[in-house]
Amino acid sequence: MPQRGLPDGIAWRRSRRMFLRAASAGLAAAVFPARAFAGGERPIRFGLTPVLLNTDLDLLTLLRRYLESATGHSIELVTRRTYQEITALLVSGQLEAAWICGYPFVKYREQLSLVAVPEWNGRPLYRSYLIVGAEREAESMRDLRGDIHAFSDPDSNSGYLVTRTLMFDLGLDPETFFRKTLFTYGHRNVVRAVASGLAQSGSVDGYVWEVLRETEPELVTRTRVLRKSELLGFPPVATSRAMASSPAIAALKQALLKMRDTADGRRVLHELRLTGFVEVDASVYDGIAAKVVKLRGVL
Amino acid sequence: MKSFRQYMRLPVVWRIPLAVAVLMVAVSAVISERVLDRLGTLQESYLQGLSTSYLDGITASISPSVLRQDSWEIFDALDRMKSESSDIVPIETIVTTNANAVLAASDPASRRTLGVLDDDFLGKFPATGVNLDASSERGYAMRDIVHQGRPIGRILAVFDAARLLEERRELLATLLLTNTALTAVLVLVGFLAVRRMMRPIQILETHMLDAAEGRPSAISEHERAGTNKETRRVFRAFNRLLRSESERQVLSRQLAKEEKLASLGRLASGMAHEINNPLGGLMNAVDTLRKHGDRGAVRKTSLDLLERGLEGIGEVVEAALAIYRPERLSRPLSIQDFEDVKLLLGPELRKKDQTLDLSFSGPSEPPCGCPSGPVRQALLNLLLNASAATPAGGRIEVAVSRADGGLTISVADQGSGMPEKSKEILTADATRIPPRSSDGLGLWIVRQIADELGATLSVAETPQRGSRVNLQIADIREEELVDVA
Numbered sequence: 001m002p003q004r005g006l007p008d009g010i011a012w013r014r015s016r017r018m019f020l021r022a023a024s025a026g027l028a029a030a031v032f033p034a035r036a037f038a039g040g041e042r043p044i045r046f047g048l049t050p051v052l053l054n055t056d057l058d059l060l061t062l063l064r065r066y067l068e069s070a071t072g073h074s075i076e077l078v079t080r081r082t083y084q085e086i087t088a089l090l091v092s093g094q095l096e097a098a099w100i101c102g103y104p105f106v107k108y109r110e111q112l113s114l115v116a117v118p119e120w121n122g123r124p125l126y127r128s129y130l131i132v133g134a135e136r137e138a139e140s141m142r143d144l145r146g147d148i149h150a151f152s153d154p155d156s157n158s159g160y161l162v163t164r165t166l167m168f169d170l171g172l173d174p175e176t177f178f179r180k181t182l183f184t185y186g187h188r189n190v191v192r193a194v195a196s197g198l199a200q201s202g203s204v205d206g207y208v209w210e211v212l213r214e215t216e217p218e219l220v221t222r223t224r225v226l227r228k229s230e231l232l233g234f235p236p237v238a239t240s241r242a243m244a245s246s247p248a249i250a251a252l253k254q255a256l257l258k259m260r261d262t263a264d265g266r267r268v269l270h271e272l273r274l275t276g277f278v279e280v281d282a283s284v285y286d287g288i289a290a291k292v293v294k295l296r297g298v299l
Numbered sequence: 300m301k302s303f304r305q306y307m308r309l310p311v312v313w314r315i316p317l318a319v320a321v322l323m324v325a326v327s328a329v330i331s332e333r334v335l336d337r338l339g340t341l342q343e344s345y346l347q348g349l350s351t352s353y354l355d356g357i358t359a360s361i362s363p364s365v366l367r368q369d370s371w372e373i374f375d376a377l378d379r380m381k382s383e384s385s386d387i388v389p390i391e392t393i394v395t396t397n398a399n400a401v402l403a404a405s406d407p408a409s410r411r412t413l414g415v416l417d418d419d420f421l422g423k424f425p426a427t428g429v430n431l432d433a434s435s436e437r438g439y440a441m442r443d444i445v446h447q448g449r450p451i452g453r454i455l456a457v458f459d460a461a462r463l464l465e466e467r468r469e470l471l472a473t474l475l476l477t478n479t480a481l482t483a484v485l486v487l488v489g490f491l492a493v494r495r496m497m498r499p500i501q502i503l504e505t506h507m508l509d510a511a512e513g514r515p516s517a518i519s520e521h522e523r524a525g526t527n528k529e530t531r532r533v534f535r536a537f538n539r540l541l542r543s544e545s546e547r548q549v550l551s552r553q554l555a556k557e558e559k560l561a562s563l564g565r566l567a568s569g570m571a572h573e574i575n576n577p578l579g580g581l582m583n584a585v586d587t588l589r590k591h592g593d594r595g596a597v598r599k600t601s602l603d604l605l606e607r608g609l610e611g612i613g614e615v616v617e618a619a620l621a622i623y624r625p626e627r628l629s630r631p632l633s634i635q636d637f638e639d640v641k642l643l644l645g646p647e648l649r650k651k652d653q654t655l656d657l658s659f660s661g662p663s664e665p666p667c668g669c670p671s672g673p674v675r676q677a678l679l680n681l682l683l684n685a686s687a688a689t690p691a692g693g694r695i696e697v698a699v700s701r702a703d704g705g706l707t708i709s710v711a712d713q714g715s716g717m718p719e720k721s722k723e724i725l726t727a728d729a730t731r732i733p734p735r736s737s738d739g740l741g742l743w744i745v746r747q748i749a750d751e752l753g754a755t756l757s758v759a760e761t762p763q764r765g766s767r768v769n770l771q772i773a774d775i776r777e778e779e780l781v782d783v784a
Binding site for chain 2: 148150179180182183184189192193196197198199
């Protein structure tokens, strides 16, 4: 990794802080190395949520390297436990961009602007899966009464909103239908909870489940899909409206859209099992928006 | 008790190695018990330490989640622990509420979330420490999760104790094997050592038993080979004993023979007198025959006189021959034998002006079955002794009586009582050693005869201060008679 110029005072303090963090976080140093910047280039702080497998350190390194080389900016990948934290950072301008879920995008539509939307199997769409244990004899949502149910995150579309809307449509009382609900703050965790038997059913991102089926079959085969939702807008990369027209965001947008054109980019896409990033109209998220409207006053 | 008696009957060569074996087994049992007990304590404290550090770590990391009853976070923490160190992580961890409802378990499939644990399972967990259950090879430990001084839940951990128990079993097997081998070796060494130590004693025992059965033999040079100085001294002592015993026997036989000849000498003079007495009468009868032999009546009277005189001499000679060569008289004892003895003793009695009363009671011809020769000799000796003890003009009584299954010959004198020494010769617990002086040799011969006949001797005081010697002879069956003769 080339060192760009000498650190100034601020950068030195920054690097020391990063060093301390790295020293305490061990492996994290490889992913978030101390980084100096020069010539007025500001780093792009890019937030990640569990919409993708943000626990895979190799993948994060690949992504950062690609984005740095494609944008010419240093990239700081920021992860938080919950969607809400990332959304708050993004809305408040503390992140330049973030890969968030369609549900918070719809929620904060006024403050946010789309940068690019991933394409999975050639479409910027995905589904939410309702999963149960592989041996479970259940045929529909109604059979899940009395379950301990694992949700991903209260701000997740596929991991919460879709199932809550379905229950609303079926007239199921969320207070009593499930015996207990858990938030695991990660789609992979939902699969783990159901696979281990901690929860009897779960709501999970269909894309994550499918990717995991390929990368961790021993985990995923202990679960099965009970119900797939209709196609909904794929979790987008968004930025705050205030920053939407900044050169950094423009550079980021180009980097994402052109990812499939370079070897490094294709490696990242392959790891993510995505076909590319596209620019789409926000109407892709109308399906999610309709659910939000439906549940207004309920959630 | 019975087996102990059986044990005591075993030869020493086996008793000592067996005692060593029993001792070794006892010692090894005690040592094994101590070692296993110590190992058990060590293992329990090891497991205790293990469970404490595990429970400490897990309590710290899950307490906030337990407070929120967040099953996922608890499970996630337990699950992440699983991948860390296999040594410390138990095979099962369960986190419950205070009401024993499962919040999360390391294996939710077997412990259903929100399910309540049964009392049987909970009973395995001690309030403090670790419960090591040998049958299921599991260790059980429990910890309350306390937040701000109040219990908010509980962690139950089940540890795999199979390795610890396996260690115990292996140690036990090693101990058993080692001790068995050691015991076997010690028993063998004990057996060989004792056999070697006992060999001289066994040799001595064999020779002593042979000697007691009348086949004395000296311990040979060959048998003495390879023994130590002490043993050789004992062997030499035994051989010396053997030699002196055989010399003494020869001597006693010699003495007995001499005494017999001496008593015979005394008798011979008496006998000569006995023969001499009728001789005058006989010579007179011969003279009468020569002078008046033509007269029928005189001839007849003289010849009768001669015949009686010669018969008397013949009887005396016959009696003397019977004493000298008793083997000629192996015929059964009869009353005539007593008369013979009285006759033989006649000169001795007359010399001292003593009288001898011979009385019989019971059946007149008792089939005693005993040989006449030894009895005659014994009686003769007893009478000679009585005569010597009785003052001149005194009386000696011989009473022969038959009682059930035997004959009692009783000889009473009028002496001043029998000396203790003489009594001892007759009645003391058998000694084959002849008296040092010729005094009492006669009584010693009586004793020898009595022993050979299986008869018993007893001595009592008579009312007249004299002594009475009783010789009790049991009946002997015909077939035995031949052997004794």
